[in-house]
Amino acid sequence: MEDIEKFLFKFKGYYFNRLPLDIGFIENLDNFEIRENDVFIITYPKSGTIWFQQLLSLIYSEDHRKGAGKLETMDRVPFLEYNFRKMDFEERPSPRLFSTHLPYYLVPSGLKNKKAKVGNGIIYVYRNPKDVMCSYFHFAKNVVSQFTGTFEEFVKQFLEGRVMGSLWFDHIKGWYEHRSLFNIQFMTYEEMKKDLRGSVSKICKFLGKGLSEEDMDAVVRQATFENMKDDPLANYDNIIAIGYGLNVKGHFLRKGTIGDWKNHLTVEQNERFDQIFQREMKDFPLEFIWDVNED
Numbered sequence: 322m323e324d325i326e327k328f329l330f331k332f333k334g335y336y337f338n339r340l341p342l343d344i345g346f347i348e349n350l351d352n353f354e355i356r357e358n359d360v361f362i363i364t365y366p367k368s369g370t371i372w373f374q375q376l377l378s379l380i381y382s383e384d385h386r387k388g389a390g391k392l393e394t395m396d397r398v399p400f401l402e403y404n405f406r407k408m409d410f411e412e413r414p415s416p417r418l419f420s421t422h423l424p425y426y427l428v429p430s431g432l433k434n435k436k437a438k439v440g441n442g443i444i445y446v447y448r449n450p451k452d453v454m455c456s457y458f459h460f461a462k463n464v465v466s467q468f469t470g471t472f473e474e475f476v477k478q479f480l481e482g483r484v485m486g487s488l489w490f491d492h493i494k495g496w497y498e499h500r501s502l503f504n505i506q507f508m509t510y511e512e513m514k515k516d517l518r519g520s521v522s523k524i525c526k527f528l529g530k531g532l533s534e535e536d537m538d539a540v541v542r543q544a545t546f547e548n549m550k551d552d553p554l555a556n557y558d559n560i561i562a563i564g565y566g567l568n569v570k571g572h573f574l575r576k577g578t579i580g581d582w583k584n585h586l587t588v589e590q591n592e593r594f595d596q597i598f599q600r601e602m603k604d605f606p607l608e609f610i611w612d613v614n615e616d
């Protein structure tokens with residue numbers, strides 16, 4: 322088995338992916354200067370990051386809504402910690418849009434104690450962790466080729482947190498338990514899937530962005546799975562090739578569904594997962610949607 326850990330870089334107890342990483346920048350993250358109107362999407366990997374990147378960009382950019390300004394997602398809403406384009410973030414005009422997988426304790430300290438104001442904030446997007454794990458397995462194996470083992474081997478690594486992003490349970494609990502330090506809105510992948518338009522309204526309300534019905538239509542239309550998959554500026558195929566320099570077998574936008582875990586986990590794996598989930602998430606108040614038919 323290819324050891325996924327050889328692709329990881331551990332810093333302050335958290336696993337980064339080593340490949341597109343500027344370690345000097347990571348060591349200085351705490352001091353990264355935050356502006357009043359910066360907007361961040363925060364996710365554990367495979368929870369819908371690219372989807373929210375596309376949505377935020379469409380909400381903020383009229384050019385993007387109109388199909389002009391041919392920029393890739395990574396240029397519109399760059400990752401803070403994986404600066405694929407070597408952008409000078411200080412040169413970016415406000416409002417700056419960022420995405421990140423960082424745990425709560427590694428984000429720049431300027432994000433903390435930021436007063437809630439119209440136009441700034443963090444959206445934390447989470448997804449049921451069984452689907453996260455399955456999406457992650459395909460990504461690690463077929464997209465970035467950093468894993469060659471079996472699904473069972475991946476389940477173990479995921480449940481031990483030996484993957485980029487570290488332990489899923491720690492990530493979501495850390496952010497939730499420290500939410501009072503941030504101006505933060507929690508949203509789920511599944512609510513987006515079930516009601517994309519309603520979710521866009523929720524994002525706009527949180528960020529104080531008013532969109533006309535026509536603009537809303539343009540956002541929703543360009544953020545569907547099918548549209549993003551076919552759009553080379555939105556589907557990440559190019560970014561993966563640049564960032565990882567690999568022959569990509571699979572696609573970043575793979576299935577985009579709720580409940581794909583049912584096609585992957587054996588009864589025993591599912592029971593094991595449930596036991597750990599119940600132990601780790603006891604008393605955790607946010608709800609998860611595991612099945613497409615669930616409300």
Ligand SMILES: Nc1ncnc2c1ncn2[C@@H]1O[C@H](COP(=O)(O)OS(=O)(=O)O)[C@@H](OP(=O)(O)O)[C@H]1O
Nearest residue numbers: 366367368369370371372456545546574575576577
């Ligand atoms: N528009 C839209 N609709 C539904 N689902 C979508 C959409 N865009 C991305 N996706 C799905 O999100 C999964 C990738 O997650 P991330 O973007 O968080 O990955 S990463 O952390 O940035 O590597 C990955 O999930 P899976 O298909 O289950 O593998 C993508 O297909």
